[in-house]
Amino acid sequence: MSSELEQRLEAMLAEAPEPEAGAGEEALHRALRALEPVAGPRRGVRTAVLAFAAAVVLLVIAAGSLGAAGALHVSFGAKAKAKPLQTQLVLPRGADGIGAVVDGRLSVVTRSGFRLQGLNVSAATLSPHALFVAAGIGHSLVAMAPNRRQAWSHPVGGKVVAIAWAPDAIRIAYLVKSGHRLSLHLIWGTGTNDRTIDTSTRAVFPSWRSDSLALAYVGAGGRAVVYDLKHRRHRVDPASPTDVTQVAFAPSGTKLAMLGAGSVVVGKKQVSEPFSPVGIGWLGSRLTLVGRNGFGPVHVFSPITSAQSNGRTFAIVAAGGGTRVLAGSFRHLTTVLSLPPASRVQEVVVR
Numbered sequence: 001m002s003s004e005l006e007q008r009l010e011a012m013l014a015e016a017p018e019p020e021a022g023a024g025e026e027a028l029h030r031a032l033r034a035l036e037p038v039a040g041p042r043r044g045v046r047t048a049v050l051a052f053a054a055a056v057v058l059l060v061i062a063a064g065s066l067g068a069a070g071a072l073h074v075s076f077g078a079k080a081k082a083k084p085l086q087t088q089l090v091l092p093r094g095a096d097g098i099g100a101v102v103d104g105r106l107s108v109v110t111r112s113g114f115r116l117q118g119l120n121v122s123a124a125t126l127s128p129h130a131l132f133v134a135a136g137i138g139h140s141l142v143a144m145a146p147n148r149r150q151a152w153s154h155p156v157g158g159k160v161v162a163i164a165w166a167p168d169a170i171r172i173a174y175l176v177k178s179g180h181r182l183s184l185h186l187i188w189g190t191g192t193n194d195r196t197i198d199t200s201t202r203a204v205f206p207s208w209r210s211d212s213l214a215l216a217y218v219g220a221g222g223r224a225v226v227y228d229l230k231h232r233r234h235r236v237d238p239a240s241p242t243d244v245t246q247v248a249f250a251p252s253g254t255k256l257a258m259l260g261a262g263s264v265v266v267g268k269k270q271v272s273e274p275f276s277p278v279g280i281g282w283l284g285s286r287l288t289l290v291g292r293n294g295f296g297p298v299h300v301f302s303p304i305t306s307a308q309s310n311g312r313t314f315a316i317v318a319a320g321g322g323t324r325v326l327a328g329s330f331r332h333l334t335t336v337l338s339l340p341p342a343s344r345v346q347e348v349v350v351r
Helices: 002-014 023-033 043-060
Strands: 071-075 097-102 105-110 115-120 123-126 133-137 140-144 151-155 159-165 171-178 181-188 195-198 214-218 224-228 233-236 246-249 256-260 263-266 269-271 279-283 286-290 298-305 312-319 323-328 334-339 345-350
Touching (some): 097 123, 105 133, 115 133, 123 159, 123 171, 133 159, 133 171, 140 159, 171 214, 263 286, 279 312
Antiparallel strands (some): 097 105, 133 140, 159 171, 181 195, 263 269, 298 312, 323 334
16 A cells, blocks of 8 residues: 555656746745755664653653543653753654654654755645655745655745645645635645635644545634535534634544534544643544643644554654653654753644
8 A cells, every 4th residue: 555655646746847936946945955864863862762762651641541432531740850852853663754843943754764854844744654745935835755856836825834634645735824814725736726725714733534535624713614525515513612723533434523612522522531631632543632731731733544554653742841742652652852941843743
């Protein structure tokens, strides 16, 4: 399947038009110029990081009882002793690639050995199997292959604030901010056939259904909306809480989780939790709730189905005395990046 998907992506991008002149050309030039190999961390440092990660897992992950909806409650305990910062992104076990945007700069590491660091972006994501990178650069949406063989740039007339690549790799959803308005767009993975889906949305990352035929996002009214690509219909989810801050489709099936003002809804059922969650995600078929402890917020990013058959991968950002990014499967959650307290992690994507 991996080989088939890779061939499909390469064939699609081979048919893509050349980058357009003007803003698109400038953005593409900046993107490709940043694709210089960066030496990976020394073996000794990586060994130390993995050892530290094992201790972090024991100290910071606590699983409570599972509710009727299959929710897994995760909270973070006491602060661990200070360790040297892991400033270079590390690929978690079982993943094809990981990308992180920190203080407006993108870092990417893939299983093939590709490493990108320091590219100025407004948002970014990885394609399935981490074969390609899509990023908001200037007022353009740019897609690039690590080996520079294929790339395109599409002017969007504003700042790209969120990007989500569909599981089948055919389409990309993105949010663009122009003035005070946020709009949702769909574009093919070739950089063609861009169309506007909604001209008034909130700045919440869209989530693709596993079959790539539906997309969840948050409308201007603060409620979750599901867009049906086959029938080109919008439907406000009747069970949606108000002021939704995160939407996440399950890695398989059609179940949608929504985090809103003081409540979590999965499908049509509200999930009971002993704390106020600040993030939601999926570990296989189980919903994960992430809470807040005494030293700061913890954020979970929507997990992506791993390319391998050995499970799921996801990422959590923990703040307090410093910022840590932990990623992997639940049983193998490791620290892949640690930063000074002032650092702002805008997004993390694991493939």
